[in-house]
Structure formats: C-alpha cells, structure tokens
Amino acid sequence: MGKPTGFMDYKSQHMHERNPLERIQDFGDLYLPLSDQELQQQGARCMDCAVPFCQTGDVFSGQAVGCPVHNQIPEWNDLIYRGQWREALHRLHQTNNFPEFTGRACPAPCEGSCVASLYESPVTIKNIERAIIDKGFEEGWVVPSPPSKRTGKTVAIIGSGPAGLTCADELNKLGHRVTVFERHDRVGGLLTYGIPRMKIEQYVVERRVELLRQVGIMFVTNSEIGKDITFAMLQEQFDAVVVCIGATKPRDLLAPGRELKGIHYAMDFLHANTKSLLDSNLQDGQYISAEGKDVIVIGGGDTAIDCVSTALRHNCRSLTQFDIHERKPDERDEDNNPWPGWPIVHKCDYGLEEATELYGHDPRQFALMTKEFISDGAGNVTGVRTVQLQVTKDADGKLIRKEDAGTERVWEAQLVLLAIGFSGPENHLLNTTGIHTNHRSNIETAHGQYATNIEGVFAAGDARRGSSLIVWAIQEGREAAKACDQYLAECVSSKALISESVSTI
Incomplete structure (x- = not known):
C-alpha cells in the first residue's frame, strides 16, 4: 500500500x-x-x-x-x-x-x-x-440515497448522538422507517452540545442531518422520553426501540464548599456556551461566562481541554488545570504500554497550546488533589485549596496516592469547572422503564450483544459501554442496527408462522 x-x-x-x-x-x-x-x-x-x-x-x-x-x-x-x-x-x-x-x-x-x-x-x-x-x-459526491423499498417496520431511536444517528442510518438503509427523538432543540447530541464548535463546526453536523432527513429519517426535537413522551407510547407505536442516550451523568467532587456558586459541571458550561453561540453569537448572555475571571478546570481529559479552550475564548483573566494524575512520560513505556496499544505519553492538546501561548506556560498542575472550595462569605467561590500528592505503586502495581505534607496551597478562582468524567446514563428514563443496568450504571446487555432485558428494546453507544469515543459510538450504532434488524426479521417470520398455523385450523 x-x-x-x-x-x-x-x-x-x-x-x-x-x-x-x-x-x-x-x-x-x-x-x-x-x-x-x-x-x-x-x-x-x-x-x-x-x-x-x-x-x-x-x-x-x-x-x-x-x-x-x-x-x-x-x-x-x-x-x-x-x-x-x-x-x-x-x-x-x-x-x-x-x-x-x-x-x-x-x-x-x-x-x-x-x-x-x-x-x-x-x-x-x-x-x-x-x-x-x-x-x-x-465535489458533490455525497448525495442522499434512500432505500429502494420499505419493510413496513418502524423503529424509534432515543438520542441523536453519534450512536443514535448511526443506528438510524443503518436501519433506514435496510428499509425500516426510523424516527429519532432528541430532548434538546437541535439534533446531534454531544456532537452539537458537547464538543466545541472549533472542533466540529455546526454546519458539519447540520449537513449530515439534512442528508439523513432526505433519505427518510424523521427527527423529533424538544422531546424527552419519559417526560414529554412516555416510553410505553414508543413501545405501542413502534416495532422496536433503540436507546442511545449517552452516559452524560457527571461525576461530582464532594469536597467541602461544593455548594458554592461559581462551581459548575463541564458539560453545563460547554452546552450553555454552544447554545448561546448558535442562538445569538453569545449576545443573549445565556451562558456561563469566564470573562475576567480566574478559572480553574479540574480534570485531565478531552472535556477538560474543551473547557480550557472555551474559557480562553471568553477572555478569562487566568486559567489553571488540575490533574490528579502524574505527568505522563515523554516516550512510550514499552514494558507497561507496549505498541500497538494506544501510547500513553505527555501531550499538549489544542487548548493547552493556546493557554501556553497566551500565558507563557503550561496551565496544568499534575498530581494535585482538591481538598476544599473557599467561600467569600456570601456563597460564592473565591478559591480552591489543594495538596500535592506523592504517587507510588504497591507490589501488585496498584497506584497509591498520599498527601505530601506541607504542600497545601490556595488558588484564586471565581469559576471552577468539574471535568472529571461521567458515571453512566442519566437514570430517570431507565428507572421508569425497567431496563436493567449493570454495576457501572450502564444499560445491561449480554456480552457482545445489544438487546436489553425488555423484548424489542436495544441499546448502543455510551449508554451501553460507558463514556467513550465517537468512533466506538459509531461502531455500537452499526452493531445495534444489525441486532435490531434481525429481531424485526424474526418477528415477521414468527407472525407468518402463526398466520399459517391459524389458516390450517
């Protein structure tokens, strides 16, 4: 090649x-x-x-x-x-x-x-x-290509993120009538409201959604299943349901002072910013502004970087990112992280490059643990107390973190963003439907399978596998569509057999 x-x-x-x-x-x-x-x-x-x-x-x-x-x-x-x-x-x-x-x-x-x-x-x-x-x-090579025939079967998909859109695309190609339900005002899930526009501009999402509409997929926005529309209604009106609601329940940091104003989950910050940007180019003021503030981002993943870059575009006064992990090595550790696995090495992503260029130094602080949020006495956050960690490993290779005595410090902050990951799907829908979840709070399916414990109901994406990558969500959507299609085909066969049996009586 x-x-x-x-x-x-x-x-x-x-x-x-x-x-x-x-x-x-x-x-x-x-x-x-x-x-x-x-x-x-x-x-x-x-x-x-x-x-x-x-x-x-x-x-x-x-x-x-x-x-x-x-x-x-x-x-x-x-x-x-x-x-x-x-x-x-x-x-x-x-x-x-x-x-x-x-x-x-x-x-x-x-x-x-x-x-x-x-x-x-x-x-x-x-x-x-x-x-x-x-x-x-x-070049105009990407054009709508609707299926040549329809099966007469209908599928409801809950959630329009990458898993939901992929599943809808695949099932539509197979001739099924697909309707996608999205609780927000725009289609795309985290593609629209979780990833900043500098990484995926909105026209990129909208042009693909328009193609999906042109091939026959229907989208219903501002409709949350379990609140605006009952799950039972979907089961009555559709032959199958696929749950692709993501894993958007944020992990919290329960340190003293957590209730103070000015402390927000990362996704609340990112979602509000993108919505205001798309609605009014930030002119409506309906977002969490970092302008003129000392900002602290707690977390070391992609979502934390997205918060860093967004806060910089708000013209924040200063920015610091806390990472509880040690600084990663510059080169791959061949003993513990051999090729061809993903290289776990120190990197400087786009938001960090921007902060370094603006402030003259890397904004990250490594092996740092948050101990307390400091109040101004009127219910607002004014700082974060931290301690440096000493990280060692026990005989089994398990990490042991201990506070390094004498390293406590208070960092000034009027805006704190928590980007420490997700703990599974939001559970309102799951609690009201009887869909089983596993010990990680994700939707439970058999290993390698996509059918839930409820007949005709499937799951895909982060809701099933946990918070992961877009590419895994696409793969999950494709596989769930295969499982759903097989179920629909078996339903047709079963009904045909029943009809044939009745006609012979």
Missing part, C-alpha cells in the same frame, strides 16, 4: 494549525487544509506492513488497538496516493457512516497502532480521513 519507501521519503505532516493567539478570538475551525499534493505524500507513507494493526479495532489488556469501525485504512491511503479520491470515499463510507465527525474529533487510536510509528512517526490517518470526506462534499 502507498509507496514502498514513502515512510522514509516523506516526513509526517499534520494539518496546518491556525495561530493560537488568533484562533482564540473566535470559535472557528482550528485547522487549515493540506494541499492535495501534501495529502498524496502522506498517503504514500502507508507502508506495505503486511499486518495493518491500524484497522484492528479491539481492546487488548485494557488498551485500544486500532480503529473500532475497522476502517480499511491502508486501502484508502493507497487510493489517495494514486489520486483516486472518489474511490477512497467509497471505501471510507463502507465502514464509517460519519467520517467528517471522526476526522475532526477522534483521538485516532489507529495512528497509535500504525506500524510506521516504529520507524519514526505514524501515518497521519485522521487528516487523510477528514480530507477524503471534505472533498466528497465539495
């Missing part, structure tokens, strides 16, 4: 980034596209490795290896190298319903498993994926 010596002939090249100090003035795309020639050279770097771990799509020893949707990466890399863009798009759509989403907001586990990384650096797979789908839209 590609040019046999391409990985030696050409250096790895990522998309050009807009200047950090310029891009924090708006919510526009972070990146500038590469030229076709540059992309062909990047495609040429895909070596004939014989065993392409990039498309493995599995978890080994708790580590993701390759692409969960099993993208045929070497094939479309080779096609881009040869200038066959339309064929590359066809191959890409065979495995990935929405490459414009993963090409923008996926951390690219495929690149962590690329064989070329053993030589120098991986193929820039994510950039090539985005370029393929963007060219497809630019």
Whole structure:
C-alpha cells in the first residue's frame, strides 16, 4: 500500500494549525487544509506492513488497538496516493457512516497502532480521513440515497448522538422507517452540545442531518422520553426501540464548599456556551461566562481541554488545570504500554497550546488533589485549596496516592469547572422503564450483544459501554442496527408462522 519507501521519503505532516493567539478570538475551525499534493505524500507513507494493526479495532489488556469501525485504512491511503479520491470515499463510507465527525474529533487510536510509528512517526490517518470526506462534499459526491423499498417496520431511536444517528442510518438503509427523538432543540447530541464548535463546526453536523432527513429519517426535537413522551407510547407505536442516550451523568467532587456558586459541571458550561453561540453569537448572555475571571478546570481529559479552550475564548483573566494524575512520560513505556496499544505519553492538546501561548506556560498542575472550595462569605467561590500528592505503586502495581505534607496551597478562582468524567446514563428514563443496568450504571446487555432485558428494546453507544469515543459510538450504532434488524426479521417470520398455523385450523 502507498509507496514502498514513502515512510522514509516523506516526513509526517499534520494539518496546518491556525495561530493560537488568533484562533482564540473566535470559535472557528482550528485547522487549515493540506494541499492535495501534501495529502498524496502522506498517503504514500502507508507502508506495505503486511499486518495493518491500524484497522484492528479491539481492546487488548485494557488498551485500544486500532480503529473500532475497522476502517480499511491502508486501502484508502493507497487510493489517495494514486489520486483516486472518489474511490477512497467509497471505501471510507463502507465502514464509517460519519467520517467528517471522526476526522475532526477522534483521538485516532489507529495512528497509535500504525506500524510506521516504529520507524519514526505514524501515518497521519485522521487528516487523510477528514480530507477524503471534505472533498466528497465539495465535489458533490455525497448525495442522499434512500432505500429502494420499505419493510413496513418502524423503529424509534432515543438520542441523536453519534450512536443514535448511526443506528438510524443503518436501519433506514435496510428499509425500516426510523424516527429519532432528541430532548434538546437541535439534533446531534454531544456532537452539537458537547464538543466545541472549533472542533466540529455546526454546519458539519447540520449537513449530515439534512442528508439523513432526505433519505427518510424523521427527527423529533424538544422531546424527552419519559417526560414529554412516555416510553410505553414508543413501545405501542413502534416495532422496536433503540436507546442511545449517552452516559452524560457527571461525576461530582464532594469536597467541602461544593455548594458554592461559581462551581459548575463541564458539560453545563460547554452546552450553555454552544447554545448561546448558535442562538445569538453569545449576545443573549445565556451562558456561563469566564470573562475576567480566574478559572480553574479540574480534570485531565478531552472535556477538560474543551473547557480550557472555551474559557480562553471568553477572555478569562487566568486559567489553571488540575490533574490528579502524574505527568505522563515523554516516550512510550514499552514494558507497561507496549505498541500497538494506544501510547500513553505527555501531550499538549489544542487548548493547552493556546493557554501556553497566551500565558507563557503550561496551565496544568499534575498530581494535585482538591481538598476544599473557599467561600467569600456570601456563597460564592473565591478559591480552591489543594495538596500535592506523592504517587507510588504497591507490589501488585496498584497506584497509591498520599498527601505530601506541607504542600497545601490556595488558588484564586471565581469559576471552577468539574471535568472529571461521567458515571453512566442519566437514570430517570431507565428507572421508569425497567431496563436493567449493570454495576457501572450502564444499560445491561449480554456480552457482545445489544438487546436489553425488555423484548424489542436495544441499546448502543455510551449508554451501553460507558463514556467513550465517537468512533466506538459509531461502531455500537452499526452493531445495534444489525441486532435490531434481525429481531424485526424474526418477528415477521414468527407472525407468518402463526398466520399459517391459524389458516390450517
């Protein structure tokens, strides 16, 4: 695949980034596209490795290896190298319903498993994926293609995030009539209200949703199942139901002073910002503003970075990010984190680059634990008391964190954002339906299966597997659609057998 010596002939090249100090003035795309020639050279770097771990799509020893949707990466890399863009798009759509989403907001586990990384650096797979789908839209190759016939079966999908949209797309292709219910005013779930616009601009979501409408999928917004519409109504009106409600219940940090004003969950901050941005370009004031404030973001994941970058665009006075974990190593630990697993190394993502450029230093503080939120005496947060941690391992390799005496410190803050992960789906719907959950509060299904304990009800995405990546949500949506389709086919067969038995009596 590609040019046999391409990985030696050409250096790895990522998309050009807009200047950090310029891009924090708006919510526009972070990146500038590469030229076709540059992309062909990047495609040429895909070596004939014989065993392409990039498309493995599995978890080994708790580590993701390759692409969960099993993208045929070497094939479309080779096609881009040869200038066959339309064929590359066809191959890409065979495995990935929405490459414009993963090409923008996926951390690219495929690149962590690329064989070329053993030589120098991986193929820039994510950039090539985005370029393929963007060219497809630019050239008019991505067009609605409704199914040639309908089965007469109907499916309700609860949630319009990547899992719900994928499941809807797949079931519609199979000829079923699909209706997607979304509790918010816009379709997209976390694609719309959880990921900032500089990572996925709104037109990217809307153009795909419009295509789904054109092929026959119906969307009902401002409708929360269990409140606006009962779950029983869905079961009565549809032949099957797929629950794709995500895992949006945030983890809390129950330190003294948690009740103070000015402490918010990360998703409340991000959601309100995006809604106000889309509704009025932030002119309505209906968002949590960081302007002129000392901001502390607690958490070290992607959501924390999104909070950092959003606060910077509000023109905050200062910004600090707390990470309870130690600073990761600069190089992969081959003993504990061997290739082809995802490399656990120190990185500086887009929001951190922006903060570093603006303030002159990395905003992160590592191995730091929050002990208390400080009050101004009137119910508002004015600071956070922390302590440094000493991190060791016991004989079994388990981490042991101990407070380092004498390292307590108070950090000034008028806005604190909690981005410490999610603890499963919001449970109002699940509690009222009888859908079983597991010890992690996720919807319970048999291992590798998507049917819940209620007949005709399926689950997919973060609601089933826990908070994860967009690419895993897409894979879950595809697999749940297969399971749902099989159930619908068996229902038809069962009804036919019953009808035949009755006619012979």
